Amino acid sequence: MISLYDTSDNISNLEENEKKGVSAFRFIIMSIQFLIFGSLLLFFFGAGTYMILSYTMFIDYPNNCYIKVDKDILKGNRETVFKALTSIKNNDSQAYTDICKYVDTISEASCLLGESKSGKLHPIATDGCYIRGTKTIFIKPDSSNTDNAVSLRKEQILKYSVMSKEYWSNSANQ
Known part of the structure; x- marks a missing residue:
């Protein structure tokens, strides 16, 4: 039974849910950062490889x-x-x-x-x-x-x- 005066269990559940929400938010942010960094790294690696190959090869x-x-x-x-x-x-x-x-x-x-x-x-x-x-x-x-x-x-x-x-x-x- 839920009492209006006894909120100790509800507060602890609320704190756990907030922690889960924060950790999920951090996970999403870190995933986005990883994707951006990986995409930039792949782009610069590809551009560098293309520049080196286009110096020694005719590429069309x-x-x-x-x-x-x-x-x-x-x-x-x-x-x-x-x-x-x-x-x-x-x-x-x-x-x-x-x-x-x-x-x-x-x-x-x-x-x-x-x-x-x-x-x-x-x-x-x-x-x-x-x-x-x-x-x-x-x-x-x-x-x-x-x-x-x-x-x-x-x-x-x-x-x-x-x-x-x-x-x-x-x-x-x-």
């Missing part, structure tokens, strides 16, 4: 195109390769689709020819090459940053991507 998410660009440290210029790929993307969509499908690496390095007897490798005087069975294009390193260099890179990429497409389109090679 909408077209599902990811091409690694290896740069010759002394004689190469990665930016001209990026500009050439962007130019191909804007001007020739079919060639760009083929490049994204059949090329995964563009390397600024001299092409090498191996001797069959000694196994020594010798550089070849050419503008680039494609090694059958890979999806890698090698183009001659060029440190210039002119429009002429970009158009030359564009021609090289188109030329060797066609070779890669021809190899991988053959049903016996898949």
